[in-house]
Each structure stands twice: as structure tokens, then as C-alpha cells.
Amino acid sequence: MVVGELAYEKDLVIIGGGPGGYHAAIRAAQLGLKVTLIEKEKLGGVCLNEGCIPSKILTSAASRLNLLRDSEEMGIGSSQPTFQYEKLRNYQQKVIDQLRNGVQSLIQANKIELVKGNAYFLSDDRIGVEGNDQYEVYQFKKAIIATGTQQPVISGVQIDGNRIFHTKMLQAIPVIPKHLLIYGHNEIALEMASSFHSFGSEVTILLDKENFGFDSSIEKELKRVLKKKKIQILKNAQLMGVQYADQNLLVELQIQDEKISLNGTHLLISTSGVPNTRDLGIERIGVSVNESRYIQTNKQCQTTVPNIYAVGDVADGPAIAVKAISQGKMAAESIAGKLVEFDPNFLPKVVHFQPPIASVGLTEEEAVELGMDVKMGQFPLASNGYATILGKKDGLVKIISDSQTDTLLGVHMMGEGAIELISSGVLSLEMVAREEDLRFPFYPHPSINEGMLEAIEALNGEAVHMPPKKNSKKELIK
Incomplete structure (x- = not known):
């Protein structure tokens, strides 16, 4: 087909079928729009096929394996459980296929046109699509870019899918590594460190920063747990190169002014992605990107070209699936005429570590940097009755509040049930809750939930299952 000879007219064209793209497509169809969804690879994007879902299957398997190992004290089992990694990989693929087929069925049920191919902008109202030896042009009224990110190229490192992997290749790791080196600091780096440690690997985290980006109390507890698991951490490490040495890899690192070499059998690179914007042709139509090439958007996710929107990892902001979905x-909804806006302030951050980590809102350090006069309430799960019953005593609940208004500023958790319980923190911050709003309700007993109640009470030194501070008696005498 000759460019410009014929253009199919569309109401809304969406580029990218990951979480942001397919949720946009289904919601637009629900609101009566005729939608065309363009995906060059697999529906569900990186999240379903390579990232979120594959990694959580591994963390789920590790959690079950740990549960079996830890159950003997309760009189359950008499020998070490068997673990077949190849069978887990088959199950992983089965789940991914089921979920992708589910998305496919929803696309069909909502009468969304699905086009396979590589898309790029010809103008601010036309998209060209190449695929299956065909080239077609679509004229659109509105468009949404949801193309996600790709792994960055690291000089001196050749990702081969044999011994060296990135986090979009989790399914490709053929065996349980004898010594797994993990370079990065993000959620998947921690999740894979915990999971492969549970599978029997020796694990070393090559942390490319000073810390993992959590509140200081969570950082301290996390590093204690990593030490207990005998997972080594090298901080402020920069990956300079990798060489093969017999059955091992020789990883070259720069740590401050020192160059060191480290042996391992496998290397997993888990760093932030690079936005997929270079081949979209957005420069020719005036869509602005920042210095890191993330697309700049307003609160309605509009780009600098008003009829073109951008969502998810390709847009500026945190690269997490919950952001893309929202x-x-x-x-x-904005395209359909609804008055809505995106507010990223209370996006929850979760890590399916062992034990899980979840947080929302300001850390103690961030609140202080903003000049706020803050109170901090912290409660260790080692003092929670139900955590003791479960044998899951690692972790804590920490709550930050404004000492002037008692308004909650942040909720940070590490421990059993943290990922489910953080929803209470998200709702509280969204509703501008004060301390009394979390202190007043009833909490089921016994439960991990009581950790949140005692963290709220700890804001004023009233947590029942914590010993009084050493100076409290002196203060009362005064």
C-alpha cells in the first residue's frame, strides 16, 4: 500500500498491549468508543509475559517451599520437601498462557480491534503500522502511547541468555544457579535474591546505589534479614564488565575508587528500563520528552500534542504496573469526556520479598526534608501474637504523622501480610486520615492487622505490647 493512498479512520488508537494499554482499551470500549489496539509482540506486555507475573510465580513457589521447611516445629512433615525447578518453569508458562488468553478473550468480548505490528506516527493524526509483510495507515481522533520500556545496554556486558540475563528473561534461566549475582536495586532484584536463595542458590546483590530506596527503618530491617539469610550485599557497585572463566563468570566492579572482581556462575541484571520512544516518530509531531526520554504528560496524561496521551512506564514517573493500570x-475516561486526573502521590510500592515489603506516602526522611514536624510510631512484628503463631516474626509496621495536625503522612511495612494490609494505608492517606481514624476502628484478634493499631498507638508512646521507654518513668515523676 502506498503511504497516503488509504487511511482507516479510527476513534482511538492505542499503541501497546501491556497493562496500561489493554486497561485503556477496555475502559474506552466500556464508555462507547471504537478502539484499535496495536501490539507488536504479546498481549499483556512485559508485566504479564516477562516481568510481574513470571517473577511472582517464582516468589510464590519460594514462599511455599519456605513454609514447608518451617512447618516441622508444628509437627508437620519429617523430611526436606523435594523441589523440581523444571516443573516450576512449566507451571510458570502455563499460568502466563492462561492469563494472556484471558486478556485476549476480554479484548474480543469488548469488540476491540487488535492489530499485530510495529506502529509509528506519521503525523499528529496518522499512524503507520508494519506487520505480517503488510503496511497500513490509520487516521485517528485520539491516540494513547503505552509502549513501556526496554532493558538498557551496559557497556562491557553481553546479555546472552545462557549465564547472563536481564529481568525480562526470568523464564530463560535454565537451572538453579550455584552462585547468582544480581545487579541493581529495584523490586525484582530483591524478589529474585530471596527466591533463588530459597531454591538453594548462593546469592550476592551488587547494589548500584547506597540503599534500596525505602524508609530508613525498613532499610535497617531489610539488611538485617538479608544478613540472616546470608545474602551478601556490595553497595555502590558499578558494573564495568563480565568475562567467562571456565564454569564461572568474572564480574568486574567499580566501588567508589576501588576496582574489584567477583566470581559467580550466573548474573541477573535488574536495573531501570529505557523508555520505548526512539522508533515512534514522536519528535516529528512535537511530543516532548525529558532528558531521559520519558514522555512528559499533564494530569490527564495528555502529551504536548493534546490529542495524544501517554501512560505507564513510557511516561514520566515511577515504572510500576499499578501506575500504568490507573x-x-x-x-x-478523559478521552470519553469525563473530568478525571491522575495523582501519583499515594502509589503503593510493594516487594514480594520474604517477608513482603509495602509502603505508601512519605518516608520519615522525606517528611523531615520537606520541613515537617513529624511523629513516628513503629511496632515490631516480633511483638505481635499472630506473627508469633505463624512463625513470621521478621518485620515491622511504621507510621509517620504530622505532629501539628495528626494527619497521616506515610505507612511503611515489612512482614507477613504487608502487601494486602498496605491498602488500608493507601485508603487512609487518600482520605486525609488523622491518627484517630486508624486508632478508633476495631482490629480482628489475633491478626497481623493489630501491628498497624499498635504502630498508631506507638505515635504517642501507648503501644501495649512494647516496653515503655527508659526515660518514661522519670518523665512521670517530674
């Missing part, structure tokens, strides 16, 4: 639905 932005995708919100962008579709």
Missing part, C-alpha cells in the same frame, strides 16, 4: 483507565 493511568490507562483514567486516560480513556
Whole structure:
């Protein structure tokens, strides 16, 4: 087909079928729009096929394996459980296929046109699509870019899928590594460190920063747990190169002014992605990107070209699926004429570590940097009755509040049930809750939930299952 000879007219064209793209497509269809969704690879994007879902299957398997190992004290089992890694990989693929087929069925049920191919902008109202030896042009009224990110190239490192992997290749790791080196600091780096340690690997984290980006109390507890697991951490490490040495890898690192070499059998690179914007042709139509090439958007996810929107990892902001899902639905609603806006302030951050980590809102350090006069309440799960019953005593609940208004500023958790319980923190911050709003309700007993109640009470030194501070008696005498 000759460019410009014929253009198919569309109401809404979405580029990218990951969480942001397919949620946008379905919500737009629900609101009566005729939608065309363009995906060059697999529906569900990186999250479903390579990232979120594959990694959580591994963390789920590790959690079950740990549970079996830890159950003997309760009189359950008499020998070490068997573990077949190849069988887990088959199960992983089965789940991914089921979920992708589910998305496919939803696309069909909502009468969304699905086009396979590589898309790029010809103008601010036309997209060209190449695929299956065909080239077609689509003229659109509105468009949403949801193309996600790709792994960055690291000089001196050749990712081969044999011994060296990135986090979009989790399914490709053929065996349980004898010594797994993990370079990065993000959620998947921690999740894979915990999981492969549970599978029997020796694990070393090559942390490319000073810390993992959590509140200081969570950082301290996390590093204690890593030490207990005998997972080594090298901080402020920069990956300079990798060489093969017989059955091992020789990884070259720069740590401050020192160059060191480290042996391992496998290397997993888990660093932030690079936005997929270079081949979209957005420069020719005036869509602005920042210095890191993330697309700049307003609160409605509009780019600098008003009829073109961007959502998810390709847009500026945190690269997490919950952001992509929320932005995708919100962008579709905005296009349909609804008055909506995206507010990223209370996006929860979760890590399926062992034990899980979850946080929302300001850390203690961030609140202090903003000049706030803050109170901090912290409660260790070692003092929680139900955590003791479960044998899951690692972790804590920490709550930050404004000492002037008692308004909650942040909720940070590490421990059993943290990922489910953080929703209470998200709702509290969204509703501008004060201390009394979390202190007043009833909490089921016994439960991990009581850790949140005692963290709230600890804001004023009233947590029942914590010993009084050493100076409290002196203060009372005064």
C-alpha cells in the first residue's frame, strides 16, 4: 500500500498491549468508543509475559517451599520437601498462557480491534503500522502511547541468555544457579535474591546505589534479614564488565575508587528500563520528552500534542504496573469526556520479598526534608501474637504523622501480610486520615492487622505490647 493512498479512520488508537494499554482499551470500549489496539509482540506486555507475573510465580513457589521447611516445629512433615525447578518453569508458562488468553478473550468480548505490528506516527493524526509483510495507515481522533520500556545496554556486558540475563528473561534461566549475582536495586532484584536463595542458590546483590530506596527503618530491617539469610550485599557497585572463566563468570566492579572482581556462575541484571520512544516518530509531531526520554504528560496524561496521551512506564514517573493500570483507565475516561486526573502521590510500592515489603506516602526522611514536624510510631512484628503463631516474626509496621495536625503522612511495612494490609494505608492517606481514624476502628484478634493499631498507638508512646521507654518513668515523676 502506498503511504497516503488509504487511511482507516479510527476513534482511538492505542499503541501497546501491556497493562496500561489493554486497561485503556477496555475502559474506552466500556464508555462507547471504537478502539484499535496495536501490539507488536504479546498481549499483556512485559508485566504479564516477562516481568510481574513470571517473577511472582517464582516468589510464590519460594514462599511455599519456605513454609514447608518451617512447618516441622508444628509437627508437620519429617523430611526436606523435594523441589523440581523444571516443573516450576512449566507451571510458570502455563499460568502466563492462561492469563494472556484471558486478556485476549476480554479484548474480543469488548469488540476491540487488535492489530499485530510495529506502529509509528506519521503525523499528529496518522499512524503507520508494519506487520505480517503488510503496511497500513490509520487516521485517528485520539491516540494513547503505552509502549513501556526496554532493558538498557551496559557497556562491557553481553546479555546472552545462557549465564547472563536481564529481568525480562526470568523464564530463560535454565537451572538453579550455584552462585547468582544480581545487579541493581529495584523490586525484582530483591524478589529474585530471596527466591533463588530459597531454591538453594548462593546469592550476592551488587547494589548500584547506597540503599534500596525505602524508609530508613525498613532499610535497617531489610539488611538485617538479608544478613540472616546470608545474602551478601556490595553497595555502590558499578558494573564495568563480565568475562567467562571456565564454569564461572568474572564480574568486574567499580566501588567508589576501588576496582574489584567477583566470581559467580550466573548474573541477573535488574536495573531501570529505557523508555520505548526512539522508533515512534514522536519528535516529528512535537511530543516532548525529558532528558531521559520519558514522555512528559499533564494530569490527564495528555502529551504536548493534546490529542495524544501517554501512560505507564513510557511516561514520566515511577515504572510500576499499578501506575500504568490507573493511568490507562483514567486516560480513556478523559478521552470519553469525563473530568478525571491522575495523582501519583499515594502509589503503593510493594516487594514480594520474604517477608513482603509495602509502603505508601512519605518516608520519615522525606517528611523531615520537606520541613515537617513529624511523629513516628513503629511496632515490631516480633511483638505481635499472630506473627508469633505463624512463625513470621521478621518485620515491622511504621507510621509517620504530622505532629501539628495528626494527619497521616506515610505507612511503611515489612512482614507477613504487608502487601494486602498496605491498602488500608493507601485508603487512609487518600482520605486525609488523622491518627484517630486508624486508632478508633476495631482490629480482628489475633491478626497481623493489630501491628498497624499498635504502630498508631506507638505515635504517642501507648503501644501495649512494647516496653515503655527508659526515660518514661522519670518523665512521670517530674
